[in-house]
Amino acid sequence: MPPRHFVLxxxxxxxxxxxxxxxxxxxxxxxxxxPSLPAARLLSVGVPLVAPLLSG
Structure with missing residues (x-):
């Protein structure tokens, strides 16, 4: 059985x-x-902020 929730x-x-x-x-x-993927629904989208690397 596929997982109930998953994260991409x-x-x-x-x-x-x-x-x-x-x-x-x-x-x-x-x-x-x-249609080739199992039915699912999008619950939320969140994007963390990652500060750019500063060259020293």
């Missing part, structure tokens, strides 16, 4: 958190529309 992770480079969340949402919605 993406590494995105973007200019803002809002843009990163929009891109992640778009990818997830496209996956949900794929």
């Amino acid at each position: 992770g993406f590494y995105l480079l973007s200019d803002s958190l809002a843009q990163a969340e929009e891109w992640a949402t778009t990818v997830c919605r496209r996956l949900l529309e794929d």
Whole structure:
């Protein structure tokens, strides 16, 4: 039996958190529309902020 909940992770480079969340949402919605994948629904999208590395 498949798990009841699962998490997808993406590494995105973007200019803002809002843009990163929009891109992640778009990818997830496209996956949900794929008939070859099991039925699922998107519960939430969250993108953590990772500060850019500063070269020293």
